Amino acid sequence: MTGDYASIDVDALETAVDALDDTLTALDTLVAPLERDFEYFGVDTTHLKKLLAARDELTDVVPELRERHRLARQLLSEYASHPALGGGTVVGFEGDLLDDLELTHRADIAESIELLQAEGVIGEYATTMHREWISWTLQTGLTPADMVERARQEGVDQNTFDLLRDVTIWRTPDGRPYARIEDAGDAREIVRLIELLNGGTPSTTDERRDANSWSYSSLFGLRNGDVGLVLNNGGALVATPEGILMAAPGGKHLGIIPNTVDIFSARGGTMWGEIFVLNGSHDDPASILEDTITNGVPPPGSGAPSLERLLRHERVHAEQWARLGYTRFIWEYLTNGPSNPCEHPLEIEAGLADGGYRCSCGGGCGN
């Protein structure tokens, strides 16, 4: 959303709308009948016609102003629970209040919060994270009435998002939150929360995470799996909206994570279980991830149309890892012609265009 920032004094607007409404009523009830009389008596109606034109104008304007006032009033009630956002009766907004679809959305968020509070899901104050979760979830097509059931399904309560308070959040240009993982111990929970915050349903993807548990914990849970491996070798990790991780290796080689660049290049990175590992080694891996996210572009070297679509593609690979298991996935990948992604069943399933493969030139031309 772009546009000039503006503000409205809601009470002043209401007074103005009421006054105009009174004027309109007066013009309608008093002046309009005069038109017939003026014509009947042959009086010059020039000035009367100006008044009637004003009435027509007001007939259009007043309902629009009423709607603006209603929206501004909604915004104000939303601000009331957030003193930091403003005070008194003045509300700020971007662009044109009426053109602002965001406002309808804000009203839906406010309604969702009320319903969640009424059902005891959240307490008196919805946190910023709750609001953001509601916002992204509504954008997946849910209505405010659906939010209570979604909250129960995902176990949302007042403290659900507390873990995200102290983590670094990076956002794409359209506001999608990603979270940096700096401690392997809470990686899985942060990944679930970021998927949830973005409107996803981590309860439905836990099965995949269980099947790919080697990403998070090694045999017998003694180490922290590949997540720990990335962090312990100077790499950087983020939780993504797709509920998978994205990693940038540090300067050091990752050791037991095979360097697959030459085996099945995904042009930009390779999916290992739950982790999308960017190619190459990086002196400042965190800034590679931060730049990729904040610019909303695919990582360096990837031909994918967007970061969002690339991660969707990689998430399908995570599902394949889960379905086939570690050894079988690698076997299937290597025995189906990894040098020809356009005809590779696992790449086709993951979505060739999303992965950055341009195959319309007859197959085999790859990226």
Ligand SMILES: [Zn+2]
């Ligand atoms: Zn792929």
